[in-house]
Amino acid sequence: MMLKIENVTQQYRDVYAVKEVTCELTQGIYGLLGPNGAGKSTLMRILVDVLKPTKGRVTYNGKEISILGENYRDILGYLPQEFGGYSHFTAQEFLRYVASLKGIDSRVAHEKVDGLLELVGLCNVKKKKLKGFSGGMTRRVGIAQALLNDPLILILDEPTAGLDPSERIRLRGILSEISKDKIILLSTHIVSDIEYVANEVLLIKEGELIQKKAPKELLAALNGQVWTMVMNEDDFLKNKQHLKLVNASHLQGQVEIRIISDKEPHEQAVTVEPRLEDIYVYYFGANDVV
């Protein structure tokens, strides 16, 4: 199975939401990582054929997805970034309803729905109306609906938004369990969501695909460039804007910093093993470290 993206471009007036993206996705889990506005959702909407790109094409096993049409939708599961509405349905009713839209036989659907409610941990609230659900619970209903037709291609736009840490971990487990025969693409700006689970990470910046590598390879490329050191608050404040800062922990007038630098920033600085969070700062910068 292969989803092939060739020169895909989406232009809005003078803004390129997605620009000349070319890559191939085969079985496995892919993490699409990029800051707000990078083009993640736009690329995903193109991949699920709800948006026709300005330029370029997407093929599944050699056939254009827009021509495959219904046949493509049959093997597709999609969680949009904005998933909601249907507040008068209970979780179970909603999933049964989506199942019927997807043409799943009602007896099969009933079993499938209950299995999925169990999988995403919503069994005990399946008879509750969606309008009473928290953000994380709604997200989990969204994940369940994307899985209803046992999709070969699963596109999840920020599936972990609003999930608490234990739910994030549970989702990672579910994804790796079901990934054997699927192409799974999930977007996030939270590095830990994909650090352990993704076979490959796709970094997207201003619409362009700037890296597509296994997490290990991305990390190896940063070897020797991640440093920590302790400095006093005054020096830190003076130098802050020149540092590519991953983290700063303040304690008792001192600051322990973690920075990216291709040369030794200070004689007291020591190199440390890169983490995916460092990769994020390296490529996208960090503007919320204080």
Ligand SMILES: Nc1ncnc2c1ncn2[C@@H]1O[C@H](COP(=O)(O)OP(=O)(O)OP(=O)(O)O)[C@@H](O)[C@H]1O
């Ligand atoms: N329908 C549209 N009309 C005009 N501009 C758009 C439209 N959709 C997206 N954009 C622009 O395209 C760019 C990419 O948006 P997109 O929603 O794909 O980013 P994203 O990576 O999903 O961001 P986020 O992390 O905030 O969800 C942004 O600059 C956005 O403003």
Ligand SMILES: [Mg+2]
């Ligand atoms: Mg988005």
